[in-house]
Amino acid sequence: xxxxxxxxxxxxxxxxxxxxxxxxxxxxxxxxxxxxxxxxxxxxxxxxxxxxxxxxxxxxxxxxxxxxxxxxxxxxxxxxxxxxxxxxxxxxxxxxxxxxxxxxxxxxxxxxxxxxxxxxxxxxxxxxxxxxxxxxxxxxxxxxxxxxxxxxxxxxxxxxxxxxxxxxxxxxxxxxxxxxxxxxxxxxxxxxxxxxxxxxxxxxxxxxxxxxxxxxxxxxxxxxxxxxxxxxxxxxxxxxxxxxxxxxxxxxxxxxxxxxxxxxxxxxxxxxxxxxxxxxxxxxxxxxxxxxxxxxxxxxxxxxxxxxxxxxxxxxxxxxxxxxxxxxxxxxxxxxxxxxxxxxxxxxxxxxxxxxxxxxxxxxxxxxxxxxxxxxxxxxxxxxxxxxxxxxxxxxxxxxxxxxxxxxxxxxxxxxxxxxxxxxxxxxxxxxxxxxxxxxxxxxxxxxxxxxxxxxxxxxxxx
Numbered sequence: 240x241x242x243x244x245x246x247x248x249x250x251x252x253x254x255x256x257x258x259x260x261x262x263x264x265x266x267x268x269x270x271x272x273x274x275x276x277x278x279x280x281x282x283x284x285x286x287x288x289x290x291x292x293x294x295x296x297x298x299x300x301x302x303x304x305x306x307x308x309x310x311x312x313x314x315x316x317x318x319x320x321x322x323x324x325x326x327x328x329x330x331x332x333x334x335x336x337x338x339x340x341x342x343x344x345x346x347x348x349x350x351x352x353x354x355x356x357x358x359x360x361x362x363x364x365x366x367x368x369x370x371x372x373x374x375x376x377x378x379x380x381x382x383x384x385x386x387x388x389x390x391x392x393x394x395x396x397x398x399x400x401x402x403x404x405x406x407x408x409x410x411x412x413x414x415x416x417x418x419x420x421x422x423x424x425x426x427x428x429x430x431x432x433x434x435x436x437x438x439x440x441x442x443x444x445x446x447x448x449x450x451x452x453x454x455x456x457x458x459x460x461x462x463x464x465x466x467x468x469x470x471x472x473x474x475x476x477x478x479x480x481x482x483x484x485x486x487x488x489x490x491x492x493x494x495x496x497x498x499x500x501x502x503x504x505x506x507x508x509x510x511x512x513x514x515x516x517x518x519x520x521x522x523x524x525x526x527x528x529x530x531x532x533x534x535x536x537x538x539x540x541x542x543x544x545x546x547x548x549x550x551x552x553x554x555x556x557x558x559x560x561x562x563x564x565x566x567x568x569x570x571x572x573x574x575x576x577x578x579x580x581x582x583x584x585x586x587x588x589x590x591x592x593x594x595x596x597x598x599x600x601x602x603x604x605x606x607x608x609x610x611x612x613x614x615x616x617x618x619x620x621x622x623x624x625x626x627x628x629x630x631x632x633x634x635x636x637x638x639x640x641x642x643x644x645x646x647x648x649x650x651x652x653x654x655x656x657x658x659x660x661x662x663x664x665x666x667x668x669x670x671x672x673x674x675x676x677x678x679x680x681x682x683x684x685x686x687x688x689x690x691x692x693x694x695x696x697x698x699x700x701x702x
Contacts (some may be wrong), residue, residue, distance in 0.1 A: 246654075247461060247464040248464055249396045249397070249456075255396045255682070257457070259393060259396070259397075259408065259409060261453055262409070262410045262451065264450050265336065265448070265450050266412070266447075267412050267413055267442040268391050268416055268440065268446070269386075269447070270414070270416030270440045271344055271420045272346075272378060272444065273382060273420070273425050274424075274511070275379075275396075275436040276302070277421060277511045278420070279424055279428055279511075279516065280514065280515045281514075282428055283516055284432065293422070294355070294368065294456075296539075296643040296659075297634055297640055297643045298640040300366060300371050300636045303508070303635035304373060305372030305375045305379070307629060308632075309380045311625060314624040314625070316380070316624050317625050317635075319617055320384075320618040320624075320625075321385070323384070323617030324614060324616075328391055329458055331388050332385060332389070332455070333448070333455070334446040335381045335388060335549040336381065337448070338377060338378070338381030339378050339444050340381075340445060341377055343437065343440055343444055345370065346378060347372030347441055349373075349374060350433055350434040351405040351438075355367045358581035364558065383628065384621075386620075387410060387620040388405065391617050391620065392454075393409060396497055398608075401548075402599065403548070403551035407544040407545075407546060407597075407600075408543070410600050410601070411542075411543040411597075412540075415428050415537075417510065417536040418536035420440075421513075421514065421532045421536070422695040424436040424529065430465070434657060450559065469639040482614075485612065485615060488659060491610045491684065491687050491691060494683055495610075495623065497626065497676075498603065498684065499603060500626045500627045500629060501673045501674075501680065502599050502673070502677040503630060504634045505571060506592070506668040507631055508634040508635045508638060508670075509592075510535070512534035512663070512666065514528045514532060515528075515530075517532070518573075520585075521580055521660055525653065531586060534553065535589055537593070538597065542597035546559060546598055546602070547601040547602075547603075551698060552698055553698055554694075554695075554696045556696060557606075559598050560602050560684065561681040561685065563596075563597075563681075564678035564680075565678060566598070567677065567678075568678060570591050570592040570595060573700060574588060574667040575667035599677075602695075606622070618628070638666045646661045647659055648661065648662045660699070
């Protein structure tokens with residue numbers, strides 16, 4: 240009879256999976272806007288007179304670098320994690336959605352209404368690039384904090400249940416947003432205007448906010464239910480700033496954070512340039528080039544939940560991360576090869592990267608609650624995202640600089656426009672180096688798990 244009294248909303252399978260679907264839907268549209276301009280590098284490069292924006296590869300890299308302006312340089316992500324642990328997932332999630340919408344508005348305004356050109360002397364960016372970057376930076380604060388908020392939502396709602404599977408599904412749904420951006424942005428820009436994908440993303444973000452408000456009602460009810468009884472076995476879940484030392488002193492946590500940074504630095508920045516890679520190296524028509532990188536997130540839709548379910552049932556989290564890192568190295572070395580420049584071969588490599596990109600996140604994110612207490616998860620995930628954002632900001636800037644300075648190999652006529660041709664060998668080798676570092680960290684993590692007993696090789700589901 241006592242057990243029956245302790246049943247809450249999250250103990251209902253239908254309720255917790257409904258909550259997951261709602262919050263995943265919100266995150267998905269954030270990912271859509273994150274990559275809405277990724278397939279447009281060559282389109283933006285076209286001169287203003289020919290209907291483009293006249294952006295260089297360096298401008299494109301600087302724009303993507305803006306993702307870390309506030310998150311990393313001004314520590315917005317770290318403050319966001321502390322705020323999340325202090326005020327909870329509802330208010331933090333709503334604030335994050337509003338920041339995403341504000342950033343999207345500025346980004347759309349810059350591309351639609353501000354004329355290219357006119358450098359801002361103390362920044363070194365033209366006015367349009369700077370305003371677009373500012374909007375992207377504000378949006379990034381919202382989307383990254385939304386990400387850590389939703390991850391904490393899942394850790395709470397699925398504690399003792401299908402945590403790894405739920406996180407895998409959330410990651411997969413987020414990747415769907417990336418896929419839609421990669422495959423849809425170029426046709427929308429060509430059919431209407433370069434700003435059209437951004438306008439669509441803005442509308443979808445508003446819908447995502449409305450969905451999150453529905454979740455807030457559910458979470459409020461869960462709070463009331465959990466307040467009706469006291470679990471004598473539960474940990475003290477009151478957040479204290481001094482408790483952050485628990486995170487900072489945990490070696491396993493730092494290995495995961497650095498692994499996350501290196502692995503994601505070889506994937507997300509790659510996606511920014513993948514469409515251009517398909518056009519320049521594999522000769523794919525620009526109208527279809529964005530479809531090839533979508534094989535990665537579309538593969539995630541199936542594989543990430545699958546590997547998450549395996550981790551949840553059988554464990555082997557550190558081993559899964561090792562396998563994913565090995566595949567990442569192989570993928571970028573294959574892309575760097577100066578041969579087999581065939582679109583079918585490129586499709587195979589993209590699918591292989593999709594497997595790697597499913598393996599590591601499916602094991603990495605559910606591993607954090609095994610080494611960090613629940614009431615500190617917001618701060619822990621925020622710190623990981625902060626470290627990750629260093630890579631996500633600097634690597635696209637680095638690749639853009641290298642492409643512009645070392646990789647221009649000529650010019651060709653395409654659709655009546657003269658466009659620059661790039662050789663992507665050096666960027667692919669840089670991505671492979673990040674894969675090697677990620678593999679080293681994954682092996683170290685497995686060693687630490689055996690030494691400290693984090694439980695990363697054990698199943699997540701408890702009976």
